[in-house]
Amino acid sequence: MNILNIKDISVCYGDIQVLWDISLSVTSGQIVALLGTNGAGKTTTLKTICGLLPSVSGQIDFEGKAISGFPVHDITNLGITLVPEGRQLFPKMNVEENLLIGSYLRRTHEHRARNLKTVYELFPRLAERKNQTAETLSGGEQQMVAIGRALMQNPKLIMFDEPSLGLSPILVQEVFRVIQELHGQGLTIFLVEQNVHQTLKIADYCYVLENGRVVKEGAGKDMEQDTAIREAYLGF
Amino acid sequence: MELLPQALIDGLLIGGIYITIAIGFSLAYGVMHIIDFAVGEWIMLGAFLGYYLNLWSALDPFILLPAVFLAFFLIGYLIQPLVYRVISGKKGNPVLMGLVFTFGLGLMFRGSALTGFGFYSHSIPSAISQNSFFLEMGGMFITIPYVRLAGLLYALAVTMVLHFVLKKTNFGRAVRALSQHREASGLMGINAKRISSYVYGIYVGISAMTGVIIGSIFTINAQMGGEYSILAFFIVVLAGMGYLPGVPWASFLLGLVQSFFLIYLNPSYTLMAVFGILFTILLISPKGLFGRGV
Numbered sequence: 001m002n003i004l005n006i007k008d009i010s011v012c013y014g015d016i017q018v019l020w021d022i023s024l025s026v027t028s029g030q031i032v033a034l035l036g037t038n039g040a041g042k043t044t045t046l047k048t049i050c051g052l053l054p055s056v057s058g059q060i061d062f063e064g065k066a067i068s069g070f071p072v073h074d075i076t077n078l079g080i081t082l083v084p085e086g087r088q089l090f091p092k093m094n095v096e097e098n099l100l101i102g103s104y105l106r107r108t109h110e111h112r113a114r115n116l117k118t119v120y121e122l123f124p125r126l127a128e129r130k131n132q133t134a135e136t137l138s139g140g141e142q143q144m145v146a147i148g149r150a151l152m153q154n155p156k157l158i159m160f161d162e163p164s165l166g167l168s169p170i171l172v173q174e175v176f177r178v179i180q181e182l183h184g185q186g187l188t189i190f191l192v193e194q195n196v197h198q199t200l201k202i203a204d205y206c207y208v209l210e211n212g213r214v215v216k217e218g219a220g221k222d223m224e225q226d227t228a229i230r231e232a233y234l235g236f
Numbered sequence: 237m238e239l240l241p242q243a244l245i246d247g248l249l250i251g252g253i254y255i256t257i258a259i260g261f262s263l264a265y266g267v268m269h270i271i272d273f274a275v276g277e278w279i280m281l282g283a284f285l286g287y288y289l290n291l292w293s294a295l296d297p298f299i300l301l302p303a304v305f306l307a308f309f310l311i312g313y314l315i316q317p318l319v320y321r322v323i324s325g326k327k328g329n330p331v332l333m334g335l336v337f338t339f340g341l342g343l344m345f346r347g348s349a350l351t352g353f354g355f356y357s358h359s360i361p362s363a364i365s366q367n368s369f370f371l372e373m374g375g376m377f378i379t380i381p382y383v384r385l386a387g388l389l390y391a392l393a394v395t396m397v398l399h400f401v402l403k404k405t406n407f408g409r410a411v412r413a414l415s416q417h418r419e420a421s422g423l424m425g426i427n428a429k430r431i432s433s434y435v436y437g438i439y440v441g442i443s444a445m446t447g448v449i450i451g452s453i454f455t456i457n458a459q460m461g462g463e464y465s466i467l468a469f470f471i472v473v474l475a476g477m478g479y480l481p482g483v484p485w486a487s488f489l490l491g492l493v494q495s496f497f498l499i500y501l502n503p504s505y506t507l508m509a510v511f512g513i514l515f516t517i518l519l520i521s522p523k524g525l526f527g528r529g530v
Binding site for chain 2: 050051052071072073076077081082084088089090091092093097100101102104105149153
């Protein structure tokens with residue numbers, strides 16, 4: 001069953017078109033990845049799904065319901081959560097407040113205490129630093145807060161925008177471990193990455209984006225074997 | 237020397253009122269990035285509502301505060317979408333658009349008030365207006381009018397309630413989130429338009445209540461707004477644009493400067509001194525007293 005269906009969406013920044021008839025779908029309970037180089041349109045795709053950018057044509061369905069044109073806060077309320085590029089934490093708030101703002105929506109209130117406990121179990125580091133303001137955290141810790149904040153929202157679909165960006169190799173491993181753990185708990189994950197090697201290892205299905213178009217798609221394992229892909233898009 | 241305690245007390249009492257002149261203004265700037273030059277006019281309109289309600293009902297102005305707040309909260313809440321449209325338009329510089337729009341709004345309010353309420357000054361009599369509290373300590377006399385003390389207590393109460401709401405409630409966290417990172421707050425499910433409307437309502441409501449307090453301490457008239465707009469602007473810049481915790485300190489500093497000038501030097505130079513200090517502080521720390529402004 002597809003939780004998210006995107007059909008032929010095009011997106012423009014002013015007069016410049018950046019996405020051309022993108023179609024993709026995310027199956028419930030899977031990790032689906034979107035790969036591509038800088039400027040391919042990966043972040044734009046995510047922002048369009050979230051309602052941060054309008055699409056000029058095409059349709060986005062979430063759980064069988066058309067959501068194109070909805071404001072971002074309504075889409076969030078339906079259960080789509082984005083862990084944005086560059087974490088985008090609330091810099092002057094402490095760790096705990098950043099997590100609590102994740103459960104701003106009324107539907108998440110009843111799970112707040114339990115979710116907070118889960119997040120602190122997943123990232124014991126955050127429990128130690130819960131009174132520290134977000135701007136004073138290291139990049140890795142900030143990424144943990146961003147993921148924790150997303151989990152506080154009780155998402156049905158969690159989307160990651162380059163979660164490994166700017167992290168040390170050990171922390172990259174850690175982030176991918178967490179993503180797999182969330183997947184193991186039954187969460188549906190849409191992962192946007194440039195770290196092709198790591199991503200293909202955990203993704204069930206994969207799309208490759210180039211210059212605003214989907215140029216290739218297939219199961220993660222097939223992609224890794226595909227020599228043409230390796231040479232043309234993945235660079236190894 | 238015997239005037240020193242009185243100067244200090246006066247400064248704190250007047251500074252307290254300044255907190256509530258500026259705190260809503262600072263909050264609205266933090267969330268909506270609007271410099272609302274109608275702030276003084278909201279104070280004036282609130283003062284006149286208090287004045288007429290007092291005439292009509294003979295209730296003490298301090299008892300009328302909740303009613304004034306509610307009325308102006310509603311006005312602010314309803315007018316905010318219009319302000320939002322102006323400052324989020326695609327054309328023009330949004331900060332400048334906000335300035336011009338609120339300046340025009342203020343002019344309209346002042347003009348209408350002159351027509352509607354007349355030119356004369358009024359005061360809003362409170363039961364405690366006449367009495368003062370006298371202290372004598374080793375030859376030093378301190379006078380504290382009850383109504384000024386009540387004004388200070390009102391200001392502290394507003395500040396503490398606001399602090400509590402912003403720190404401890406879901407709504408308050410949403411307000412802070414919105415002022416710190418607009419896009420991310422949308423991803424948290426926060427409805428920016430609705431929260432901004434509430435914030436604008438709260439700001440207009442606090443300003444209007446402060447007008448009533450001013451009316452029971454000093455006098456009010458249809459042209460009082462400009463002076464308070466300047467004061468609010470001064471305090472917010474001194475505190476750091478949008479940096480709320482700086483507002484009480486900047487207000488007390490301004491109050492003390494004023495009272496010392498009034499008592500020891502020439503009162504006519506007060507405003508000059510105030511701007512001299514603002515100028516100096518901004519030279520040293522362009523982001524306000526605490527370096528935490530925008």
